[in-house]
Amino acid sequence: MxxxxxxxxxxxxxRDWLAERTxxxxxxxxGAALAALYSADDVRAAAELGLTSLLRPAEGGTFADLAVVVEELGRAGSPLPLGQAALVARLLDQIGIGAAVSDAVADGSALAVPAAAEPDDAAIGGVPGADGTLTLAGRAAIVVGGLGAAWLLVSAAIGDDRALALVPASSAARTARTTLDLSRDIAAVDLHGVTVPAGDWTRVGADVADTLDQALALIHTLDAVGAAGRLLDMTVGYVKEREQFGRPIGSFQAVKHHAATMAVDIEASRLCGHDAARALDGGDLLSAGTAVAVAGSVAGEGTSRAASTALQLHGGMGFTWEHDLHLFLRRIKVDELVRGTTRQHRERLFATAG
Amino acid sequence: MSVDWGSGTELGELRARVRAFVAGHAPGRAARAGVRSPENAAELAELRHWIAALFEAGYYGADWPLEFGGAAGHDPRRDVVVAEEIARARAPMHLGGNGLAASALIRFGSDEQKARLLPAIRSCDDLWCQLFSEPGAGSDLAGMRTRAVPDGDGYVVTGQKVWTTNGHWANRGYLLARTDPDMPKHKGITAFAIDMDTPGIDVRPLRELTGTSDFNEVFFDGARIPATAVIGTPGQGWIVANASLAEERNGVSAAVVDLQLAWEDLYALAQKIEIEGRPAVEQADVRQRFGALRAEIRACALLGQSSFARWRAGRERVIDAPAGKLWFSELNLRLHEFAVDLLGARGILTEGDLDAVDGGRWQDAYLYARAYTIAGGSSEIMRNLIAERALGLPR
Structure with a gap:
């Protein structure tokens, strides 16, 4: 393990590459424009490092490998939705549509991200036409990477069936969202009336649909783990340097205990996150669902608590706009609340026992 | 019920064998949580028989040197499986004092000591108690003041020890005492293997907040012990003690099984409880607590497994053991606080009351849970360790 x-x-x-690029x-x-966050060149360079093809079956990629990379994206506070893009490439390969888009994502010439309704929202509906098309209705309220992406892989419901549809992002109505998170591109995507040609969509089984939901949830969990790890490093560095009463504040036991609690919370969160990635690789949907919920529950609370403590230990310094601290604190809170809240993960863990 | 607690060490065939062995040999279920002393001579005899059977079957002591009954090419994952299966049957575990003494003797004992003392640990004819903590030396163990003054061909011991598990049953003691008061405090300590029937040793049972007596106070008033009782060399006691404490590796995996069983029992109990006229399991706050605890129990398992894997790979880190200890002990306390609260007004009833739920088991575990956040390095000491030695914060 x-x-x-x-x-x-x-x-x-x-880590090295992201530190240089972020x-x-x-x-x-x-009001930073998306263009200020990242460029097409950043995406190409990430693809050259293999980061967008990490999950493609032909590359032998695993969620365990992706977990390592997503944690680094969070640690860097990177705007690049590489975990989401890698997931799209895998799913396209798996369901046999959009081969050209999958290749484009893998070589970095285009970015694609999943667009799915939040767990508590109404699903995006799809109505199949006689001519083999699928007409979509509905909205994904929060799509990470939605503005920068050229393609969206839409998770839709056709009655009780699930389907995935690949649509050009320009065909949807996209609105930049104003969120707690300043470091990522987050959009609302309205898909009303978007018609997907035959061949660009397919019905999928629970294995594919659940994998999409679980992997998206886990990407946020691991992102938060990385961001919290960065906050721990920042905090440990700060309390060793900052002096009050003639000594480094890190020598005070109250401060030490806070820092130790952060370290333990982050360690537990990281272990649960990587365990869930291995469970996704294992292919048992129920076990994977449980492991993802475990990670979401432990890390949702643990990383947010760590972020809160990091702010407290930075004192007034951490309360300033100029300090990087709040960027990670904000990002962690967003990771906790999207694609499954801590509350939803816990309800699942209760409901699936026995 | 079968809750998916996630994967762990498999060794399926061994696990099935151990499970069958435990079912066939273990004494009856322990009524109370944690590491508790036998309440009478009959229970003690049963316990000795059980531990001896585990050694005899090769489930305990397999990591010992071959000449003392160890197994060639021992796989330490087997120890994890054995510990887990004993916990699953709620059977008593290895006697802590015997385990500590054995690992100290194996690593630091003389050939004469090993030949004399190890066989009686295997057969469980000897029962050891650990004589480390003192009234004035708990978290600051190295500040101990019990003296062992060199005198002729031995030592004379004077002082007081406390929290001595099984002290009232033990015939052997693993003692730490100060032999050189002029040395810096960690360096003047020596470890001894002593006979508890030595004149000048007085053992007095201590009654704890649970109402039971599992620990003792031990008074030394000029007790004379031979020089051959020294384990290792004079002044090496701190190193001997730390090495033997670090050998306690399987604690977390067994503790995780205890937590899983407690969660499952509480879940079953919650099906029968009503709060404000509605089933408890339909109430969101109850469901949330159960869900959170289930996740935290899995995290505890992963902390234990990862630390074990790191140790086996030679990549152990300072944070591993204290993080596991902290997580388990605080989670165990939260779980049992939740249990007592969940029972509402009936949560106040304890063992002895006709209406006590499950014979007062939850209340006993709730009170006993404090033993884990205090003993073996309190939560505060664990956090200091992590902050200073893992994160590098200044002392």
Whole structure:
């Protein structure tokens, strides 16, 4: 259950590359345009590192590998929706539509992200036409990477069936959202009246539909773990340097205990996140669903608590706009609440026992 | 019921064998939570018989040196499976004092000590108690003041120990005492293997908040012990003690099974409870607590498994053991606080009351849960360790 040497190398490569590429100052700029967050060149470079093809069956990719990369995206506070893109490439390969788009995502010439209703919202509906088309109705209230993506993989319901439809992002009405999160591109996507040609959509079984839901939830959990890890490093560094009463504040036991609690919360959250990734690789939908909910429950609370403590330990410094701290605190809260809240994960864990 | 608690160490065939063995040999279910002392001589005899049977079957002591009954090429994952299956049957575990003494003797004992003392640990003819903590030396264990003053060909011991599990039953003691008061505090301590019937040793049972007596106070008033009782060398006691404490690796995996069983029992109980005229299991706050606890129990298992895997790979980190200990002990407390609260007004009834739920088991576990957040390094000491040694914060 420990990371392999290859996974450690992958994490290090992703970490170094993201540290060089990520401009947190851009996230702080008022009304920052999407273009300021990342460029087409960033996406191409990520693809060259293999980060968007990590999950393609032909590459032998695993969710366990993706977990390592997503954690680094959170740690960097990166705007790039690479986990979501890698997931789309995998699903397209798996269901046999959009081969060209899958290749484009893998080579970095285009970005594609999933568009699905939030768990508590009404599903996006699909009505099949006699000519083999599918007409969509509904809305995905929160789509991470929705503005920068060229393609959307829409999760739709046809009655009790589930379907996935690949649509050009330009065919949907997209609105930039104003959210707590300043570091990512988040859009609302309205799909009313979008007609998907035959061949660009297909009905899918529970294996595919559940994998999409579970993987999307897990991407946010692991992102939060990475971001919280960054906050722990920042906090430990700060309390070693900051002096009050003639000594570093990190020498005070009240501060030590807070920092230790952060470290334990993050460690537990990380272990649960990676365990859920392995469970997704294992292919048993029920076990994977449980493991994803476990991770969402433990990390949802643990990473938010760690972020809150990080702010407290930074004192007034952490309360300033100029400090990076709030960017991660904001991001972690968004990760906790989208694609399944802590509350929903816990309800699932209760309801599936016995 | 069968709750999916996630995957762990498999070794399926061994697990099935151990499960059958435990079912056939273990004494009856323990009524109370945690590590409790036998209440009478009959229970003690049953316990000795059970532990001896585990050694005899090779389920305990397989990691010992071959000449003392260990197994060649021992796979430490087997120890995890054994610990888990004993916990699953709610059977008594290895006696803590015997385990600690054995690991200290194996690593630091003389050939004479090993030959004399290890066989009686296997057969469980000897019962050991651990004599470390003192009234003035709990978290600051190295501040102990019990003296062992060199005198002729031995030592004279004077002082007081406390929290001595099984002290009233034990015939052997694993003692830490200060032999050189002029050395820095960690360096003047020596470890001893002593006879508890030595004149000048007085054992007095201590009654705890649970109402039961599982620990003792032990008074030393000029007790004379031979130089051959020293484990390792004089002044090496702190190193001996830390090495033997670090050998306690399977605690978390067994503790996780305890938590899983408690959760499942509480879940079954909750089906029968009504709150404000509605079934408890239909109430959102109850469902939320159960869901959160289920996740936290899985996290506890993963902390234990990961720390074990790191140890086996030679990649153990400072944070591993204290993180597991903290997580388990605080989760165990939360779970049992929830249990007592869930019972509402009936939650106040304890063992002895006709209407006590499950014979007062939940109330006993709720009170006993404090033993885990305090003993073996309190939560505060664990957090200090993590902050100073894992995160590098200044002392």
């Amino acid at each position: 420990l990371l392999s040497d290859e996974q450690v190398s992958l994490a290090e490569a992703a 401009d947190l100052a851009a996230a702080r700029a008022d």
